[in-house]
Structure formats: C-alpha cells, structure tokens
Amino acid sequence: MTTLDTLKKQYSATRRILWVYPVLLIAAAVLIFINSYAAFAMLGIAVLVQIFVFRRLQKKYQSDVAGAIVENTVCKKLESAKYTPADGGAMSPETVKAAVLLPYRDEKGGCLLKMGIDGSEDGRRVSLCDATLLQRFQLVKNGKSRVHFVSGCLIRVQLKSDTGCDRQIVDKDLMPTPVRLEYYSSRIEEDDASALGESFISYKSPDSAPLPAGFAKQLGLLAAYTPGKIGISLRSNTLTVFLRDRFLARPISFSKAPTQQLIDFDPMPELAYIIRMAKAIDNEK
Template identity: 45%
Template sequence: MEKTLQELCRQYRRYRMCVLAFLPLLGAAAICAFFNRTLTLLLLGTAVAYQLFYLRRRQKQYLRELIRANLESTVCQKLGAEPPEERGGGTVTPRAVRAAQLMPFDETEGCCLLAQGITGTLGGMPVSVCDATFGQTFHLVKNGRKRVHFTCGVWVRLQLPADTGADWRLLDPDAIPTPIRQDFYAAQSSLEPAGTLDDRWVFYRAAGEPPGKLLRKAGELAGYTPGKAAFSLQGDTLTVFLRDRFLARPVSMKSAPTAALLQFDPLPELDYILRCAQSLTAKK
C-alpha cells in the first residue's frame, strides 16, 4: 500500500501544479480586458479548454485511482476479491436486479447503472457488491404529469448455504419513494402486501416471513447505517439494497491522500449484513 500511496501523492502534486498553471491564464485575461478585447476572449477560451480537456481529465484520473486503491485496501480485502470493475456490477446485472423484485427501474437504456462491481466471499458465502443507480418514472396523481426520479445506493447479494424456502421483501418505508414502491409492488402478482413489521418495515410476502432473529439483526443494521435498507429473500439468495450508501465515496481535492484515507472502510455495513444472513441460516 505504501507504493500506491506514494504514486497517488505524486499524482496529487502534479494535479495541484496544473491548477496553479491555470491561474496565470485567468490573471492575464483579466489584465487584457482593459486594453484588448480580442486577446481577452482568446485567453479565456484557452483557459476554458485547459480546464475542460486537460485539468478535469487529470482530476478524474486521480479520483478513479484513489477510489480503486481505497476499495482494494478495504472491501476487496475483506471479501478476498479481485479489484473492482469500475464500469460494471461484476456478477450483478440488470437482469439479476430485475429478478430480485426489490427495486424498480425503467426499461430505457441507462436506467440501471451498475459500477464498482466486487465479487468475493463474506463469512464463507459468495457475495457480490456494487454501486447502483435506478431511473424510475411515476405519477404523483393518476393521469398526471410523468415525473422522473433516481434512486441510488449500494447493492449486496449473498448466496446462502441452504434454501430457506422463503420468498419475501422487507423495506424501510424510505428505501423507495412511496408512490414508486406502491406502483411497483402492486404489479408484482406473486407478492402480497402484508402490513408492517416491528413498526419499522414494510412487508411483502409470497412465502414465509422473516424470523425474529433476522428482524433484530435488520434493526441493528437500520440503527447503524445512515442509509435506508431494503431486503429481498428468494430461497437461498439474500439481496440487500442500502439507499444513499456508496462504495465510491466522495473525496476532497483540498488535501493530499493519506494512509488513513486509503484504509477508511466505505461500507462497514457489510458486517451487519453478514449477521442478517447468518440469522437466516442458523440452526434452530
């Protein structure tokens, strides 16, 4: 990790030097504004081109490599996984998301965007993790104007060691905007609304129901995460969506990278999700 940190620090210093080189262009344009309008426009155009086609590219490249190094040092290490797939969900695909019957998204291209896909094992169980953005259209009132909403978060899929025989969904009421959730689940003929559980979760059922131990562990997850959780259990597959939680965390460009930054776990909720999965497979 030390070599990675050194390389990132070099990239950061080069980026800062490029930013400093950008300032004289703006200063020269400001001075020329008093005596030569044509030269001023030329300098401003050069500054804009420099910003768009060079400076931003350097910034994006640095951030990509920083996020990758952070994930390799934390989530990938925890899951014993290969480096993340930046522009895909790994083994998580739009078809797999659709099959989970947990999160709606439009069929239009670009309405199910998956990134930073990581595949490994968690507690001895195969697991896939990725960032996900879902484009959803809905109507606030019947026959009203169509509105567009994007729900973003992290998608986690665990393969349990045995088939539970259950098929249900358990959602925080804010995991999906209410009108979108109601329309989506009304169209799922195999899932029936079954009220609320623990005064916290909206529950839909095709077969079985969450055991008390799972509800306790799910409550611990909900109490810890700043996101909103949604669960799908289909036989031996547990899917968890955490709204507003991400693998690719925001990074400030105001300071150089540090070892602490690279080792900061962007998704400690994985430990809570593991306990949820174990509660479903524990022998009675």
C-alpha cells in the first residue's frame, strides 16, 4: 500500500516539475528579443514538458492517491482484498450483463470498468468497481438516436445460499425511462413494488421466488443513507448493487499536499449497508 510519506514526496517532485514550465516560458519571452528561432525552440520545449512530463506525473500522482484512499478504507473492510486500478478486477462486462440490471451497448467503450476491488467478508466473495455504461435510446419511434452514460459504483456479493430469486429492483430515475422500458420488456413488473418504496420499480422472471424476509428493510436503510440512485439484482446466489453517481474514485486536488485526513476518507460507506443486506438475505444477524 502506498504510504502518505511516499505520496508527499511524489507530490513535491511533481510540483518541482510544474515550476519548470513558467521558467521556460519566461526564457522564451526573453529570447524573442535576441533570437526568435531560439525563442520558438524554447517555447516548444516548454509545451513538451507540460504535455509529456508534468501531465503524466500529475496523472500518476492522482491515480496513486485514489488508490491509497481505497486501500486505506474500502480494502480494510474486506479479507485478502486486492486492488486493480486499470480494470474492474473480478467484475467484467460479462458479469454486468449476467446481473440483468443495467443495459449497455455492446461496442467499444460501451462498458468501462475501473478501480476493481476483490476480497471477502465472512465467507462471501465481494467485488466492487467504478462503472460507466453507454446506452442509446429514441424518444419517438424512428426518431433521433440519443446517447446516455450512466456511471456509478457496482458492488457484487456472492451469497452463501441459493435464494431462488431472479429479481431486479431499480429506482425510477436510475436510467432513462425508454431504456428501462425496453430493457425490462420481457420481465414481469411487480404490482406490490410500493412495499419497497415509492421510488422503486420491481421486475422478476416468471419462476422467481419471493424476495427474502428482511430485504425490504435493508433496502430502506440503504436508500435513506445513500445520495445515489439504487439498482439491485438478486439472481440465485448473487447480489449485485449499482449506486449511480457514487464512486470509488474521487477528484484529487493538486493545489495542496496530501494529508492523512484525505487518505482516511471512505468513498464507499454504503458497502457496510450492502453487506448487512447480504447477511439478511442469508438469514444471518
């Protein structure tokens, strides 16, 4: 795990490179009165330093800080946690599709997964990642195709037992209505979905078992806590939760050095609620 001291040294080194850029610009301004060719050469060097040196170091620093945050917070909630920043870890486009929760276009860039975390909690495999899904829809038949991106955090928990369920519970505003209606057109919409909260719509397959006792209570607790829009899939022994506009990644300012308070900030406290939901489904206290 990247330590705070390492991040501070990395920040200082990158800041020193930042100061090279204005020095080169000043040198180019002075040279314009002496040798215009040298001035333009100096200006070119300044631009190259900014693009290929400073921005690369800045991007790496911000990525390392984001990684240190999740390793210091989310990963500590799990056993044998592994962090994979470049992709979704155990989460893949195929696992997103298997949840039957959110549609995405099967094309390049249609399902982008980053900052994967994999571990376990009391014998349950737990995986998280940030996800951005590309969706297309038409407001009217044969109308103009519109593009929509839905982004958030995707959490999957492998339950200890098979629930017999094949159900999805989604916030009405989780995705555009035309996308939702088309995607769930082959599934049954529950008449008693209001028991889960007025903002939710519940879908199921014809042979799905009822929702486990205690699920509605845990959903209510999660909904009351998170500012994100919720989508949940419960299929067999897999619980998948999507929290729109909630992310493992967070903006990292370059205006000041990293602090202990920064890397102690938990970006996903909702994970505790989701684990409690999994325990309720498994009929554990």
